[in-house]
Amino acid sequence: MHDHDVIIIGSGIAGGILGSILARNGADVLILDGAQHPRFAVGESTVPHLLARLNGLSVRYDVPEISHLQDIRTLTKEIGTSHGVKKHFGFQIHSEGAEPDFRQSVQAAIPKTLYRAGHLFRQDTDAYLFQVAVRYGATARQGFRVADVEIDDDGVTVIGQTGERLRGRYLVDAGGFRSVLADKLGLREQPTHVKHHSRSLFTHMIDVKRYDDVVDTPRRYQPPAPWYQGTMHHVFDRGWFWVIPFNNHKDSTNNLISVGLTLDERVYPKPRDKTAEQEFFEFVAKFPAVARQFEGARAAREWVSTDRMQYSSTRSTGARWCLMSHAAGFIDPLWSRGISNTVEVIDALAWRVLEALKTDDFTEERFEYVSKLERGLLDYNDDLTNCSLISFANFRLWDAIFRIWGFSSNYGAMRLTRAELQYDLTKDDQVFRDLEKAENTGFWWPDEPEMKRIWDLMVETCLKAEAGAMGYDEAADILHRELAASDLPPAALGYKDPDNQWINPSVLDLARFLRWSIKNGRPTVHDLASGLLRASLRKGIRRQKVV
């Protein structure tokens, strides 16, 4: 009847991870792709939420290879020397024609104690994960162009451009924007409900200078991690550059730097009379320090220039099918949520598919949560990115958003790490399933109502400022007052000091934060901290016993 249990369209990072998980857990998986590895992909930056989720996926589904992506040491040792190190997530505000104001920069440094993150050289990570899927038994058909898909009560059929018909029990479209499944079922929301607007220009470059070397930063304003050792954003009104080096790690043999420019296309419409490279360097020339950084830099591949990047779908699951992550929708690379959102969806989808295969029950309701999750991931990312672009005109407003992102992400990553540790101790999948039981599906810290209130206030305030209903300074005042008054932003991590530009907790700060959370935190915060601490200690003790 069926050639395979699950047919996955797309052999990129999403297809590779999901294929590995399903094949590792006994499913007969077919991965289809019109193209082949090796191939270029953008989306190289990682965030703590992603790192925690990679570890979670790895233990939950017993695919240790997935966790190799979360540490520059395992990236280098297991996948190769093409990845960069990421010690921070940092932003510098720029104004046209002016030297940057060192006070208008922020950085979230990544404590070594917690993570040693990398910039993923995607052509290598993606090929690696695809090969992991093949090694676990997935069948791969690359160079297979999908012409049509058919969904019926008994299964799914994928029809190739040669007329070949492949039959499976479940279909995942992880093929990105150009989705046959979305076309077939008319799933694209047109126009999209997404608020944010942007287009992008990007490439990989050679000989981009270290930003640290082109600015003479007074000691007082030097960031905790050198700018070149992390994910650097140069921000200006309604636009931003990214600079993501792969050549910044001691063991790296890669000379490339991922470089991009993202613009609100309503303010900066795509020009028809110049090349992407010309436009990029015109923007570079507006900002003296950025111009110095890119002096002599050369593209190692052709520039890509997109139109508006935002799209969405009315739903993303049904009986026997799922439109996964980038096939369902996309917002913007600003907050590096691409791979993060992808693995969120994989985590929610994989156990459901494995259960459906076992029970042979593929009813729509079983996958409903995944659809809700994808919509939530998209919408919270839309909120954050849209607010950010609005705020780039006013440092204090931007700083407030950066802080709200920062501490909500910290709590969110803690929540995942606690679950991973608890699972490691109990091997009870319910630990992960319980994570889904939260009000604000798709938000990284979904179960704290006070957080949601602050978030909604942030969105409302930014939209008012954008609409001219209040001034930007007033908007910034509202949010900073909220940050001062709320008991959520952890003082020990630096969120309460309005003059502090750097989130860079020491081990002692982390201990203080845990102590404060357990002693004075709200119930959710208290539970997170105490649960995390208990599980860490128990795991630590257990390890010692083994030794």
Added chain:
Amino acid sequence: MHDHDVIIIGSGIAGGILGSILARNGADVLILDGAQHPRFAVGESTVPHLLARLNGLSVRYDVPEISHLQDIRTLTKEIGTSHGVKKHFGFQIHSEGAEPDFRQSVQAAIPKTLYRAGHLFRQDTDAYLFQVAVRYGATARQGFRVADVEIDDDGVTVIGQTGERLRGRYLVDAGGFRSVLADKLGLREQPTHVKHHSRSLFTHMIDVKRYDDVVDTPRRYQPPAPWYQGTMHHVFDRGWFWVIPFNNHKDSTNNLISVGLTLDERVYPKPRDKTAEQEFFEFVAKFPAVARQFEGARAAREWVSTDRMQYSSTRSTGARWCLMSHAAGFIDPLWSRGISNTVEVIDALAWRVLEALKTDDFTEERFEYVSKLERGLLDYNDDLTNCSLISFANFRLWDAIFRIWGFSSNYGAMRLTRAELQYDLTKDDQVFRDLEKAENTGFWWPDEPEMKRIWDLMVETCLKAEAGAMGYDEAADILHRELAASDLPPAALGYKDPDNQWINPSVLDLARFLRWSIKNGRPTVHDLASGLLRASLRKGIRRQKVV
């Protein structure tokens, strides 16, 4: 008048190396390609002649990056951990349905003292060299599809599919088989004069076993280097497999193994009713030991199945243009001459182009030698490969050809190394230009008449055997008698002992060989050895002084 000095079509390994050399030496270079890196390429195996020539190119044109390809340590340190180690070039004869006869295997081990070669993971070496060209100032236009080329007295014009016209002073087509220049000028020889016939099936695989682990080789017949640590050929009548691991080096993170099957298509016509994978595994199943090696192996990319691979051109240079290496012709991957022949041509072409640019003299005669060289490289490779395929039916005949290849290659590599050392001491380019002054252009040891006589006898004898004019045993007798009688095959390296299967000289053997060459060798051999020794010693002494 001209947009660029030199326009190179093709950003593969040939375009990358030539582009680096020309740009490094002051030429304004444009590299065009319809596709982009990263991309798959086969031709991963290296031979000593190539290793020596890479070093020569590197010093002659002052591009140190080129020499990184010749040593697994620099490959790993400078380009990445995706390359395999190559400690030998080895062959095992197989018969259908039978276990292999351990006496019917030969191996040329690569002495550590001389080289530490690698299996090049081409997607990475090729992208690396392309980026080196860009760093030295070459302009790159990838995704540029060439529609037409025009050559006139004052320059060359490349016309893109969009109608864009690019003007240069010299044109190199390094774009491989599908050559716009060859089409335009009607350069393809049809039918080709090449004698050899073959087609090929290939891919990259995962989980190919080590051949050493699937055969129970008696101690007496164990090769000097384990089979899995080098380039393994499984040979049978009118066909052969290659197995080139990238996963066989201690620092490698690559799980892939390059795998291919090459067949005389007159004996094994390409089937229309089965996939390449089916056909490959049908051949694997014929040979029990090979079948064990491939048990559980899986393709990590789609199989490629070619038609007959041989093609040639009537000429490959003219005023203002060169059809380079694989754009001019191709024989067969058997003797790993692909990159080797490419760099031979680059070495002969580069200084001529640089001189022509300086003097603004692009007359045809200046490039005549390159055309002669390309034809010679093709024809000697044709001789060798054609004789090899004939001989696979008879181990003794095959063994004679292996030996003739072996010692002629040893002398050839010595000749290049001597020149490189002499150049290093004198910085006189005449040292390299003098290498071209030899009778047998395109042969790796072109200036020894006795060598040419043996070579011609080898070709004649094999063709007679193939035509049925003499038996295979008789043919083998003729060549082995010649090997015994000739004063060219060095006894110290193992070529004179008919029972010796392994070319595996120790340092002492190498010293003996040098002593014998200087004392008893023919004039060419004497000069090679004494020149090499003198230059080595002088360089060694000079280094000591610096220290």
